[in-house]
Amino acid sequence: MSFTRSGGESWLTDSDDTTCNTGNIQSVSVTLDTSIPLTWVRVGISDAVYLDQIQLSYQLSGSSTSLACPGLCKAKVDNQTLDIECSTTEPVSGVTLSGSGVTGLCSLYISGGRNVALKQTAQQSSRYSPPYAPDSFKAENAVDGVLPGDTVERSARSTCTHTVPDTQPGWWTVTFSQAVDVTWFLIYNRADCGQGCRDRLVNFTLTAQSDPRPATSYSYTDPGGYGQTSYTVVPSPRISFPVSLVRFVTANYINILALCEVFVFGETNCPAGRFGLRCERQCNCANQESCFVHNGRCPSGCATGYTGEECSGG
Structure with a gap:
């Protein structure tokens, strides 16, 4: 989903994951071009040390009040990318990232879901x-x-x-x-x-x-x-x-x-323990927890014997 940043600096909206926050900014707010319910958000950062130091909140359409994500769940994609599951029932007009990790922020991707109609x-x-x-x-x-x-x-x-x-x-x-x-x-x-x-x-x-x-x-x-x-x-x-x-x-x-x-x-709408466009794949997460349905990432890491971004192999 496209958005504009209230501060105006281009490093967050230039579609370049290598340009990052160069100041001491610890809070970034963006306005969505179309108010939609959220499903998940992806952030790219310059160093792995920042991954656990970013908080996410959102503003509902027609409101300036910041709300915490219901059932917030995070999963590391790699050492410089974090997916944050944030499923809302109402349309969202703005998203705010805060915390010391924002000083290493490079990119932000906001999803209201994939096009599930494609080729159906x-x-x-x-x-x-x-x-x-x-x-x-x-x-x-x-x-x-x-x-x-x-x-x-x-x-x-x-x-x-x-x-x-x-x-x-x-x-x-x-x-x-x-x-x-x-x-x-x-x-x-x-x-x-x-x-x-x-x-x-x-x-x-x-x-x-x-x-x-x-x-x-x-x-x-x-x-x-x-x-x-x-x-x-x-x-x-x-x-x-x-x-x-x-x-x-x-x-x-x-x-x-x-x-x-x-x-x-x-x-x-996959049952617990499955992911993929057709729920054709199995989650292999630690503690038998469910993974993110859009990419198979596990919030608490892979089960014993499984490795990789999707915990797909030993």
Whole structure:
């Protein structure tokens, strides 16, 4: 997640892990460009001595009060990198690092989750397939990781979805191979064919559902107006149940639904002792504790006989 630093110095925002705090600063505050629930934070430092001397707090959107992370948990990635698990239920607007370790701070990465929709199973109610491009507008185009305009060669036909005009609302779904804990959504609309195309997404409805469906669900409806190039949807409070399927339904008068990329940010809802995008890997932590689901790091180190960043081998 991108952010700006209140102090203005560039060493924290220059994407260079080798430029570090050169003063005696022991507190750094940043403002997130988009308020989102947090999942974890990574800090890079100049010397291992600073790893245990950094404290993390955050400010909720609309508040200046600093709060401590619930269930704060830290895991060393290497001698100069520390991951801090900090999962919040409400959107966060700012993060503060404090303590003597900040004097060795070089970099800060803030995560609201990974894009768990990438390459997952997508379906749509119908597919517009013009005779000159019969392989166009597939459902999976919206989770292929390619944004509109990323390359000259990729046209909307090859990176966007498009249903046919119908008497029933067009729909599109993405189904996760493993249930996920969702934090927020980023949706890219078509931007290649004018306002008329963008307006097809006006008043869309987004639904996140649990499995078995529809036992539990979250729903958001676009408030209307003109179609936007992109939409950011941040549930507040955060969705409280593991999500198995996300569904979009159109509300435009000819029922065409077009999506160019759907990002669903969050982390996989893994059982204790498992990690990975599909919970396919086993934690090998000391005291049989759980590891960080996003990278397998162990807060108290590896179990006997296991070594390495992911405690994966002896």
